[in-house]
Amino acid sequence: MIVVMRVGSPEAEVDRLCEDFEAWGLTPERIVGKHKVVIGLVGDTADLDEQQLQECSEWIETVLRVERPYKRASREYRHGEASEVWVSTPNGKVAFGEHHPVVVVAGPCSVENEEMIIATAHAVKASGAKFLRGGAYKPRTSPYAFQGHGESALGLLAAAREASGLGIITEVMDTADVEKVAEVADVLQVGARNMQNFALLKKVGAQDKPVLIKRGMSSTIDEWLMAAEYILAAGNPNVILCERGLRTFDRSYTRNTLDIAVVPVLRSLTHLPIMLDPSHGTGRWEYVPAMAKACIAAGTDSLMIEVHPNPAKALSDGPQSLTPERFEQLMTELAVIGKAVERWPLPEPVLV
Amino acid sequence: MIVVMRVGSPEAEVDRLCEDFEAWGLTPERIVGKHKVVIGLVGDTADLDEQQLQECSEWIETVLRVERPYKRASREYRHGEASEVWVSTPNGKVAFGEHHPVVVVAGPCSVENEEMIIATAHAVKASGAKFLRGGAYKPRTSPYAFQGHGESALGLLAAAREASGLGIITEVMDTADVEKVAEVADVLQVGARNMQNFALLKKVGAQDKPVLIKRGMSSTIDEWLMAAEYILAAGNPNVILCERGLRTFDRSYTRNTLDIAVVPVLRSLTHLPIMLDPSHGTGRWEYVPAMAKACIAAGTDSLMIEVHPNPAKALSDGPQSLTPERFEQLMTELAVIGKAVERWPLPEPVLV
Amino acid sequence: MIVVMRVGSPEAEVDRLCEDFEAWGLTPERIVGKHKVVIGLVGDTADLDEQQLQECSEWIETVLRVERPYKRASREYRHGEASEVWVSTPNGKVAFGEHHPVVVVAGPCSVENEEMIIATAHAVKASGAKFLRGGAYKPRTSPYAFQGHGESALGLLAAAREASGLGIITEVMDTADVEKVAEVADVLQVGARNMQNFALLKKVGAQDKPVLIKRGMSSTIDEWLMAAEYILAAGNPNVILCERGLRTFDRSYTRNTLDIAVVPVLRSLTHLPIMLDPSHGTGRWEYVPAMAKACIAAGTDSLMIEVHPNPAKALSDGPQSLTPERFEQLMTELAVIGKAVERWPLPEPVLV
Amino acid sequence: MIVVMRVGSPEAEVDRLCEDFEAWGLTPERIVGKHKVVIGLVGDTADLDEQQLQECSEWIETVLRVERPYKRASREYRHGEASEVWVSTPNGKVAFGEHHPVVVVAGPCSVENEEMIIATAHAVKASGAKFLRGGAYKPRTSPYAFQGHGESALGLLAAAREASGLGIITEVMDTADVEKVAEVADVLQVGARNMQNFALLKKVGAQDKPVLIKRGMSSTIDEWLMAAEYILAAGNPNVILCERGLRTFDRSYTRNTLDIAVVPVLRSLTHLPIMLDPSHGTGRWEYVPAMAKACIAAGTDSLMIEVHPNPAKALSDGPQSLTPERFEQLMTELAVIGKAVERWPLPEPVLV
Numbered sequence A, B, C, D: 001m002i003v004v005m006r007v008g009s010p011e012a013e014v015d016r017l018c019e020d021f022e023a024w025g026l027t028p029e030r031i032v033g034k035h036k037v038v039i040g041l042v043g044d045t046a047d048l049d050e051q052q053l054q055e056c057s058e059w060i061e062t063v064l065r066v067e068r069p070y071k072r073a074s075r076e077y078r079h080g081e082a083s084e085v086w087v088s089t090p091n092g093k094v095a096f097g098e099h100h101p102v103v104v105v106a107g108p109c110s111v112e113n114e115e116m117i118i119a120t121a122h123a124v125k126a127s128g129a130k131f132l133r134g135g136a137y138k139p140r141t142s143p144y145a146f147q148g149h150g151e152s153a154l155g156l157l158a159a160a161r162e163a164s165g166l167g168i169i170t171e172v173m174d175t176a177d178v179e180k181v182a183e184v185a186d187v188l189q190v191g192a193r194n195m196q197n198f199a200l201l202k203k204v205g206a207q208d209k210p211v212l213i214k215r216g217m218s219s220t221i222d223e224w225l226m227a228a229e230y231i232l233a234a235g236n237p238n239v240i241l242c243e244r245g246l247r248t249f250d251r252s253y254t255r256n257t258l259d260i261a262v263v264p265v266l267r268s269l270t271h272l273p274i275m276l277d278p279s280h281g282t283g284r285w286e287y288v289p290a291m292a293k294a295c296i297a298a299g300t301d302s303l304m305i306e307v308h309p310n311p312a313k314a315l316s317d318g319p320q321s322l323t324p325e326r327f328e329q330l331m332t333e334l335a336v337i338g339k340a341v342e343r344w345p346l347p348e349p350v351l352v
Helices: A011-023 A050-054 A114-127 A151-164 A175-184 A198-205 A221-233 A262-269 A278-282 A285-298 A324-340 B011-023 B050-054 B114-127 B151-164 B175-184 B198-205 B221-233 B262-269 B278-282 B285-298 B324-340 C011-023 C050-054 C114-127 C151-164 C175-184 C198-205 C221-233 C262-269 C278-282 C285-298 C324-340 D011-023 D050-054 D114-127 D151-164 D175-184 D198-205 D221-233 D262-269 D278-282 D285-298 D324-340
Strands: A002-005 A027-032 A037-042 A060-064 A085-089 A092-096 A103-107 A131-133 A167-171 A187-190 A211-214 A239-243 A274-276 A302-306 B002-005 B027-032 B037-042 B060-064 B085-089 B092-096 B103-107 B131-133 B167-171 B187-190 B211-214 B239-243 B274-276 B302-306 C002-005 C027-032 C037-042 C060-064 C085-089 C092-096 C103-107 C131-133 C167-171 C187-190 C211-214 C239-243 C274-276 C302-306 D002-005 D027-032 D037-042 D060-064 D085-089 D092-096 D103-107 D131-133 D167-171 D187-190 D211-214 D239-243 D274-276 D302-306
Touching: A002 A011, A002 C002, A011 A027, A011 A037, A037 C037, A050 A060, A060 C060, A085 A167, A092 A103, A103 A114, A103 A324, A114 A131, A114 A151, A114 A324, A131 A151, A151 A167, A151 A175, A167 A175, A175 A187, A175 A198, A175 B175, A187 A198, A198 A211, A198 A221, A211 A221, A221 A239, A221 A262, A239 A262, A239 A302, A262 A274, A262 A285, A262 D285, A278 A285, A278 A302, A285 A302, A285 A324, A285 D262, A285 D285, A302 A324, A324 D324, B002 B011, B002 D002, B011 B027, B011 B037, B050 B060, B060 D060, B085 B167, B092 B103, B103 B114, B103 B324, B114 B131, B114 B151, B114 B324, B131 B151, B151 B167, B151 B175, B167 B175, B175 B187, B175 B198, B187 B198, B198 B211, B198 B221, B211 B221, B221 B239, B221 B262, B239 B262, B239 B302, B262 B274, B262 B285, B262 C285, B278 B285, B278 B302, B285 B302, B285 B324, B285 C262, B285 C285, B302 B324, B324 C324, C002 C011, C011 C027, C011 C037, C050 C060, C085 C167, C092 C103, C103 C114, C103 C324, C114 C131, C114 C151, C114 C324, C131 C151, C151 C167, C151 C175, C167 C175, C175 C187, C175 C198, C175 D175, C187 C198, C198 C211, C198 C221, C211 C221, C221 C239, C221 C262, C239 C262, C239 C302, C262 C274, C262 C285, C278 C285, C278 C302, C285 C302, C285 C324, C302 C324, D002 D011, D011 D027, D011 D037, D050 D060, D085 D167, D092 D103, D103 D114, D103 D324, D114 D131, D114 D151, D114 D324, D131 D151, D151 D167, D151 D175, D167 D175, D175 D187, D175 D198, D187 D198, D198 D211, D198 D221, D211 D221, D221 D239, D221 D262, D239 D262, D239 D302, D262 D274, D262 D285, D278 D285, D278 D302, D285 D302, D285 D324, D302 D324
Parallel strands: A103 A131, A103 A302, A131 A167, A167 A187, A187 A211, A211 A239, A239 A274, A274 A302, B103 B131, B103 B302, B131 B167, B167 B187, B187 B211, B211 B239, B239 B274, B274 B302, C103 C131, C103 C302, C131 C167, C167 C187, C187 C211, C211 C239, C239 C274, C274 C302, D103 D131, D103 D302, D131 D167, D167 D187, D187 D211, D211 D239, D239 D274, D274 D302
Antiparallel strands: A002 A037, A002 A060, A027 A037, A027 C027, A085 A092, B002 B037, B002 B060, B027 B037, B027 D027, B085 B092, C002 C037, C002 C060, C027 C037, C085 C092, D002 D037, D002 D060, D027 D037, D085 D092
16 A cells, blocks of 8 residues: 655654554555655555545545455465366366366256256257256346245256266355255355355355356456455365456346456456356347357356257246257357367366 | 237237246237237236247247336335334334435444444434444455454444434344344344345345345346345335445546435335435545435435544444534534425434 | 556666656656655646556556646636636526526427427526526437427527527537537537537637536546536636436436536535536436435536426427426425525526 | 337327327327237337337327337348448458458557658558558547647558558547548548537538447447448448447456447347457457457457557557557467458458
8 A cells, every 4th residue: 555645744643644554563664755755555455445544644645555455366376377276077077277178167047847957967068068057046136036946956956967977056145055055066156146245255165165256247356356355265265257247338239248358357367267158248149159259269268158958938047048059059169269279179077 | 018029920829929828827918900919918927027028939029018027115016105114212113204204324334342332322313313323244345354243243232222222223144144133123234235135135024123225236226126025025014225326437536326316216116215325325424415415305214324433443434434523513404404395303203 | 646666666767767757847756765666746747647657667566646637627726716607698697606596597408499499488487597498409319310400499599588588508519510509609518428529628618608518428527527627728717517417227217317426526626616407317307306406405506407398299308308387396396495505596697 | 119008098099199190100000909009100210219209198108119210220221231341442442341351450549750650550561450540630538638630640641551551540520620531531430439429420421431430438239320320321331330348337457348249239230340449448458469359259340459669658548559569469369260260361452
C-alpha cells in the first residue's frame, strides 16, 4: 500500500499514522520529498481496505494498493508456475492445467432419471468428454420450478459414473449437503450464485475433493480470485476457475456475455486452471460451437458444455443444451482448433 | 402465456402442442385468425420458461409471458392492498408498511464489542431509530478480513436489545446458523450476496421471525420478488424488501448506484414493505444525507443507515458510517421531509 | 500524478524518466525511501494518461492520478463557490444554481405542430414551469421513426416563446445546425447520445448561449465533467449538467436507472448547476412524481419533465409524458418538498 | 406486432383500435378466441414502438414485437445470403465477407508524422495486413489531450497509401469533415462514441465509400443494426460492423469486455460482414494475441489491430498497441488458427 499525504501534512500526524500502522503489524516506510510525504506499507496488507485506511486521517490525500489482495491464488505464490489439478476418475487420472490437453466436461443441466443420465454419460464419453456434469440440486429463480431430484439424483450420478467410468462434477448449494455430495462427486461445483456464499466456500475448502468455482455473473476478477482464496486458505489446494458469462445490459440474443478475456488475464494473475462454459455463457445452443472454438483458441484449459438427449423435453435449460449428435459434431470441430493450438488430442487418462 | 405460431403452421402440429400443454396441466385456448394462430395458456404458468416452451416446436414463432412469474408477492395476491409487517420489540410493536410512518434502522456494520454496541444502541434510539442493526456474521470479500465475532456477537446484540429496548436486525449467512440467529434477532436479514442462496431462503421461510431480504447488486426486480416468493411460499408471510444499490460501470465516487425508482415500481407490483439503504447504496457517509432525504420523498417505508461511534476505527465499512452526532443531525433533516410527506413523526410503538 | 518505481529500480532509469517528464513540461519531484522511490509530477497533468505513463519504463510499478482530470469544471476552480447560470427569457432572467429556487423545465418530447406546442407552453407556464422543452431535431433509434420537424419546428418554438414568455431549451445534434438552433433557443441542449460528440461540444462552446449537457447513459461522472470541460475550455462558462438515467441490466420496469446520487457527488466535485430528468430516467410517467420529489429532496437545482397534451397520440416518448393535468398536480406536490428544503417558491424572474 | 387485449375488452374498443391501425397504414388482423382477442399487425411496423402502442388503450394487456425492427440490415433482406463488401485499394480489390479469408486491418491509433505512418504501413503490409488504420481526427475524453493532426494527417495517410498500396480506414467525427475524409479513405469509420450520431450516419450513408461502424460501448445489438440501417437506408449498401468491447462493471484488468458472441449472433441476424477489434476490446497489448485467435476461431470476417512502432512514445493508446515485431509474430500465430478454420491465407488481392 502507498499512502500519499497532502502537501503540508504536519510531521506529528505522519508520526501518529506510522505508529498506528506498526500497531497493526505493518512496517511503514516513510518516503520524504521536498513537497510531499508518502508512506509505503510493507507486510500483510491483504486484509486492508483502501477506503478504510483513508479515513484514518484528514491529511491523507489518497491510498493506493500496489499489491494484489490475494496470496495463495496469485501466480507469484507458485513463483510463476501453473498449478495442475489432478482428478481421479474410474477411467484414470485426469489433469486440468496449462500444460495439459483441454478437458471437456459435458452433460445435462439436471439429472432427470437413470436412463437419461446413463445414456448421456455413454454418449458424451464416446465423443471424448472426460467428465459428466449433471445437477442433483438446482438453483432455480422460481420456487415453483423443478429444484432437482436432490439426494436421489446423487445415486443416479454414482450409477452413471460406474457405468461410464467418467468423473462426476456436480453442484453443492448448502453447507448441510457438502459431505453427501462429496461422497459421489469427483469435483465439487460452487455455482455462480454462491460464489460469495462464504460459509459454503469455507466448507468445501475443508474437503479433500477438488472444487470448481464459477464466477458470479457480476463479480470482478479480484472478487472471484478472493473467493478461490477462501477455499485455498481453508486448506484445499485444488481449485478450478470457471467463467460462465457476465450480466450486461443486452440480453436480447444471449443470456449472458461470455468474458473470454479472462483466459489471458487469469494466466497472468493466477496459477489456477481455467474452465469456460459457453452454454451458460450464451444461453443458446446455436451459439455454443462458435464460442467453444473461440475458448480453445484463447487458451482455456477446460470446457463445460451442456448436452441433453432431448432438449425440448429437458426439465431445465433446454434452450442451451446440445443433442448428443450435435455434441459429437462439435467435438470434431473442436479437435481441429485444439490440434492447431497443440492442446489436443484429449488426454489419455493415466491408469492407476 | 401467449404462444404465437408461425404463418402456415400445420394444424396437426397445433393439435400436438395443445395436447402437450394439457398434459402439463394447462388449459390451452386456440385463437385462430386468417393468417396466424395463437395459443393462450391458462393455468399455473409461474414455473414455465418462455425459452423452454419455444423449444417445443419449430413452428412456434415466439412465446410471451403476459402474467407475472410470482404469485404470493404480487399486489394482486392481496387484491391491491399493501401488507404490513409488525415486529415485536421490547419497546412495543412496530409496523413496516405503506400506511405507517417511516421506520429507521441504524447501527454499525459489525458488532465489535459490548461497549460500542450498547453505546450505539442508546445513541440511535435517542435520535429516533426503532431498530438496531449490527452484524455478528459478516460477508467479507477477503478470507483474511474480519469475519464478525459470530455467536458471541449474538449475545452482545441480545444485551443491546435489553439495554435499549430496540428491535434487532442481523444477517444470517448459513442455513446452519438460522435457529441461533433467530433466537436473538427480531428480523432476520438475508444479505445481497445471498439473495439467491435458495437453501437459506427456504430455511428462513420456515421461521416465525420476519425476514428482510436485500436485493442482489445485479439482480433484476423480478428475481428479487422471486426470492421473496421463496420465503412466502415456505410459509413466512412477513417479508421486507431492501434495496442497497446496484453494481454499475462507474464506481469512482459511489460504491453502488442506489436505485430509488424501486419505490414506485415495487408499489405497483407488490404488497410488501420497502426499505432503502443509502449507506451501502453510496458507500460514503458524505452522500448519505442527500440520498436518505430522497428515499423518504420517493415514499420508502423504511431506511437502514450505518452509524458507528468511531468510523475511522471501524473493523468494517467505516467510510460509509455516520457518527452518532451526524446521525442525530440527519434525523432532524429527515423529519422535515418526513413531515412534508406525512410519514413522520416516528411511530409511537404500541405497548403490548 | 504519483509514479511508483519497483524495488531495485536503477538510479539511471529514474534519472532518464525524470528527464523525459521535464521534456514534457512537468516538474518531477523525486521522493526517496529506503526501499522504494516515488516520483511526484507537478504541472499540467490533465492530459496525461496513467496507462500511457506506465508504458514509459518497465521499472514503473504503478501510476496514480491524485488530481482531477478536469480544471475549469472543478469546484476548486471557483475556490469552492457554486456558479450560477443566468438565462434571459421574455419573462425575465432566471438563475440555475445551488443558491436559487428549483427551476422546472417542461414540455413535449418533440414539437408536433403550432397548436400543441403553444397550448403546452401556456399550460406548463400556468403550473409554474420557467422553460419550455421541445425537440425540433430528434435522435431516434430507427431511421424510419419520426425524426422531428427540424427547421420548421424551430419557428414553432419561437412562436411558443413569444406567446408564453417562457425560455426555450431544445436539442442540437449536428454542428451544421448550431447557429440555426442558437437563434431560437435560450439554452442549447446536447443530448445523451452526443455527450462525446467532441466536434459538437467545441461548437456549442463557441456560442454565447448557455448549454445543457446530458450525461451519456453509460458515461462515468469523470467523462461527463470532461465533456463539460470541452465547452468551458472553448470559452462558454454557462454549462448545466443534466442526469437522465443510466443503462443497467434491468430494463423490465424502467427504461433507465436514474442516478440521483449525482447530486451530492457533483456538489463536491464541480461548481456547475445540476438538473435531473425523471421522465427519461424512468421512461414511465407513473414513476415520474415519486422520482421528481426525490430529486428535489436530494438537492437538485432543476428538473426536466416531459408533458404532452395527449400522450397516447404523441409522435415520440408518449409513455413517459405527463398530461398537463397530471403535471399541474405534480407541481403542487413538488411545492411541498421544495418548500421543506427551502428551494421553493419558483423563482420570481428578474425583469430586465 | 401482436396486440393482446385484456379479457373482457369491449368489441367497440377493438373496433376503434383496428380503425386507428388502418389509419396508420397497417393491416390489423383480428384473432378471436373464447376468452381473449389478439390483434396481429401486418405492414411496415419498423417504426412502431411497443410502449407507445400500449398507450393507445387501457384495454391493451401487452404488445409484442414478433419481427425485427430493421429491414435492409436483416439476413432475410438478402434471402439468407451473406453480403460481401468489396473495397478497391492500390494493391487490388479486397472483399470483406463470410465466404472470404479474414481481412486484417492494422496501424496506429493516430497518425503522428509521415515517417512513422509510412514505416508502420510497410511493416504491417509485410506481415500480411491489407488495410492501414490511423486516426487523423481523434475522439479524446479530455479537451487537453492530443486531438489528432486533422486535415494534415489526411495527407500523410494518402502518402502512406501510395507508398504501401494498402487501403486506408480512418475515422470521421463531424458531418463537416465527411467529404474531406472520403477523398482519402477507402473505408470511412464511424467510431463507437458516434454510433448514434444520426446526422453523421445519414451523411456517410450518402457517400459512395464503404462504412465501418463500431458498436457503441453500451449499445444493444438491435441499436447497432439500426445504426447500420440508417446508412443502408440512406443509399449506401457497403457497411461493415465492428465490435470493440462493451463497458461493464469490471475494468481492473481490461478496459472493455469484448463480446465475441456477436459473431454467431450477427451471422443469424444480418448479412453484413463482421469485424472485431481486440485492441480496444481489451485495452492491453498483452491480451491481444489470445483474443485475436479467439475471434478467428469464432468466425470473424475481419480483425482490427493496433500497431505502433514505439508504443511507449505513442501520443494515444500506447498500452494497447503491438510493436511491428510482435504483430509479425501474432500474424504467424493467427495463420495457424485461420488455416484450421479455412479462412486463411490472406486474400490475394484481385488486380483490376
